[in-house]
Amino acid sequence: MTDGLLTHADVLAAAARIAPHAHGTPVLRSASLDELTGAELFFKCENFQRSGAFKFRGACNAVWALDAAVAARGVVTHSSGNHGAALALAARGRGIPAHVVVPEGAVASKLAAIEAYGAVLHRCAPTMAAREAMAAQVQQQTGASLVHPFMDPYVIAGQGTAALELMAEAGRLDIVMTPVGGGGLVCGTALAASGRDTGITVFGAEPEGAADAFESLRQQRRVTDIVPNTVCDGLRGTIGAINLALMQAHRVQVLLVSDDETLAAMRLAWERLKVIIEPSCATVLAAVLRYPGHFAGKRVGLILSGGNVDLGALPWRTP
Amino acid sequence: MTDGLLTHADVLAAAARIAPHAHGTPVLRSASLDELTGAELFFKCENFQRSGAFKFRGACNAVWALDAAVAARGVVTHSSGNHGAALALAARGRGIPAHVVVPEGAVASKLAAIEAYGAVLHRCAPTMAAREAMAAQVQQQTGASLVHPFMDPYVIAGQGTAALELMAEAGRLDIVMTPVGGGGLVCGTALAASGRDTGITVFGAEPEGAADAFESLRQQRRVTDIVPNTVCDGLRGTIGAINLALMQAHRVQVLLVSDDETLAAMRLAWERLKVIIEPSCATVLAAVLRYPGHFAGKRVGLILSGGNVDLGALPWRTP
Numbered sequence: 314m315t316d317g318l319l320t321h322a323d324v325l326a327a328a329a330r331i332a333p334h335a336h337g338t339p340v341l342r343s344a345s346l347d348e349l350t351g352a353e354l355f356f357k358c359e360n361f362q363r364s365g366a367f368k369f370r371g372a373c374n375a376v377w378a379l380d381a382a383v384a385a386r387g388v389v390t391h392s393s394g395n396h397g398a399a400l401a402l403a404a405r406g407r408g409i410p411a412h413v414v415v416p417e418g419a420v421a422s423k424l425a426a427i428e429a430y431g432a433v434l435h436r437c438a439p440t441m442a443a444r445e446a447m448a449a450q451v452q453q454q455t456g457a458s459l460v461h462p463f464m465d466p467y468v469i470a471g472q473g474t475a476a477l478e479l480m481a482e483a484g485r486l487d488i489v490m491t492p493v494g495g496g497g498l499v500c501g502t503a504l505a506a507s508g509r510d511t512g513i514t515v516f517g518a519e520p521e522g523a524a525d526a527f528e529s530l531r532q533q534r535r536v537t538d539i540v541p542n543t544v545c546d547g548l549r550g551t552i553g554a555i556n557l558a559l560m561q562a563h564r565v566q567v568l569l570v571s572d573d574e575t576l577a578a579m580r581l582a583w584e585r586l587k588v589i590i591e592p593s594c595a596t597v598l599a600a601v602l603r604y605p606g607h608f609a610g611k612r613v614g615l616i617l618s619g620g621n622v623d624l625g626a627l628p629w630r631t632p
Numbered sequence: 633m634t635d636g637l638l639t640h641a642d643v644l645a646a647a648a649r650i651a652p653h654a655h656g657t658p659v660l661r662s663a664s665l666d667e668l669t670g671a672e673l674f675f676k677c678e679n680f681q682r683s684g685a686f687k688f689r690g691a692c693n694a695v696w697a698l699d700a701a702v703a704a705r706g707v708v709t710h711s712s713g714n715h716g717a718a719l720a721l722a723a724r725g726r727g728i729p730a731h732v733v734v735p736e737g738a739v740a741s742k743l744a745a746i747e748a749y750g751a752v753l754h755r756c757a758p759t760m761a762a763r764e765a766m767a768a769q770v771q772q773q774t775g776a777s778l779v780h781p782f783m784d785p786y787v788i789a790g791q792g793t794a795a796l797e798l799m800a801e802a803g804r805l806d807i808v809m810t811p812v813g814g815g816g817l818v819c820g821t822a823l824a825a826s827g828r829d830t831g832i833t834v835f836g837a838e839p840e841g842a843a844d845a846f847e848s849l850r851q852q853r854r855v856t857d858i859v860p861n862t863v864c865d866g867l868r869g870t871i872g873a874i875n876l877a878l879m880q881a882h883r884v885q886v887l888l889v890s891d892d893e894t895l896a897a898m899r900l901a902w903e904r905l906k907v908i909i910e911p912s913c914a915t916v917l918a919a920v921l922r923y924p925g926h927f928a929g930k931r932v933g934l935i936l937s938g939g940n941v942d943l944g945a946l947p948w949r950t951p
Binding site: 336339341342344358360361363365580583584586587588589590620624 | 655658660661663677679680682684899902903905906907908909939943
């Protein structure tokens with residue numbers, strides 16, 4: 314890991330580091346969705362990744378990059394869900410403690426997963442300030458290393474390994490798109506794509522109700538005062554500073570989608586692809602449907618980021 | 633295709649015939665389901681197959697095995713859903729007409745799929761006699777070839793290709809299990825497994841409310857008077873004569889599961905594997921959970937047969 318901005322080499326190093334631990338996930342196609350969108354779509358199924366989301370890649374890279382003595386004191390993070398679960402699972406894999414600071418109001422099934430993977434939960438108010446304060450307190454008390462959900466360079470590099478696999482399997486792609494929350498996945502993807510000779514355009518899909526990355530690119534400064542209002546519980550974080558810099562350096566473009574478009578796309582994926590994806594994840598398909606001018610006739614890789622949905626409300630017994 | 637009982641060679645021929653048309657589907661693993669069951673489970677995802685079910689394999693093999701002049705007159709079948717959709721899609725791929733006789737009460741989303749693939753629907757009463765009479769009438773009027781959903785030898789051989797792929801990807805397996813309705817999939821699977829030097833035990837999972845295959849094996853005669861009562865809409869057919877003979881020849885064993893066990897297993901698959909599977913398909917996981925003595929410590933391949941569920945009742949708009 315160099316001191317300056319991350320590079321493609323960091324993603325390659327991450328791929329080697331996490332290979333013994335992470336799943337290689339399949340790439341699905343759908344003739345009917347290709348027909349519907351006029352594009353050739355390649356769905357990289359990170360919802361099948363361990364812990365149910367791409368987040369395991371970055372967490373695993375960060376956990377296994379620690380020196381043994383440092384690692385032994387454990388890791389800590391703040392996360393509304395998927396990163397917390399991923400870090401807990403990665404820490405369990407290395408046999409070290411994990412502490413996860415969770416805001417009130419987080420999705421119940423995600424909290425249950427974090428606990429099931431053996432992490433200690435620390436609850437706090439649902440603000441970034443409260444989360445950071447609680448994480449700092451745990452760090453002080455335990456000596457655990459902070460693994461930030463999207464600003465940690467090892468996390469960013471780890472997230473990029475999904476796109477590496479996607480490009481290896483799908484062959485030439487014109488576009489790769491991921492959801493944008495704090496920016497870890499989209500930046501890792503841009504780093505992965507930057508290793509290709511042919512230009513690949515990287516898009517991020519972001520909810521209209523949490524458009525901080527979109528606004529930050531437009532205003533060319535980090536916009537941090539947006540109060541998120543979206544069903545996409547994984548995309549409520551504010552774009553990180555290193556993430557914004559990487560997005561600008563790699564000319565990542567952000568496309569906005571409404572929650573209704575996202576939920577309609579989620580249903581379409583469940584029906585046509587037969588995969589469980591969570592709302593945050595469906596933003597990418599929603600963007601393909603909303604902005605056909607960018608995608609028609611193109612070979613488009615979509616990172617399906619995760620599948621951790623609360624299924625409790627469905628009718629699971631005989632009628 | 634020989635005149636006598638089908639053999640492993642027929643499955644190999646089917647694999648070559650359908651290769652340009654069918655998807656190769658991925659095999660998923662789940663550390664948490666392995667832990668829960670004490671077995672090593674390999675899930676062959678035929679819910680990702682074209683038309684959403686393994687049925688496309690058999691239909692495709694039957695459609696492309698027809699002589700051109702015969703094929704031109706079209707194909708006909710009776711089916712409550714997945715086979716009808718699969719035959720419609722296979723016929724469209726060859727550019728020939730498809731007629732599908734559907735019983736009243738079939739799942740709406742499956743009928744919509746059949747029509748979307750361009751087949752002509754013929755509705756009839758929900759009895760096997762009415763279905764067969766209507767299919768015979770369509771045959772007479774159009775000259776179309778009957779492609780029976782599970783007794784057609786090309787259909788049976790085609791269904792076996794899923795197990796071929798599964799065994800190639802998973803390596804040594806002790807057991808392969810599929811759902812049992814009319815017996816096409818389980819027999820094709822037994823034929824596929826019979827080509828291996830090492831013995832693989834083939835199990836079929838069947839609903840308690842449609843236990844005709846179980847009873848037929850137990851009584852050593854084809855039991856045809858059971859009135860099915862199960863949520864597994866794909867498994868209500870009565871075991872075929874050729875299917876029973878093949879099951880006996882290959883020592884296939886049938887395990888019964890209740891509908892509540894099946895729906896609980898379906899939920900578990902949605903949650904842990906992040907895949908949409910239909911109730912009929914979940915019988916295999918239900919059987920692993922109900923009969924641990926057969927599976928603990930074993931390497932077990934499970935054919936996830938299909939994912940065509942009516943998702944209309946779920947909340948798809950913002951709260």
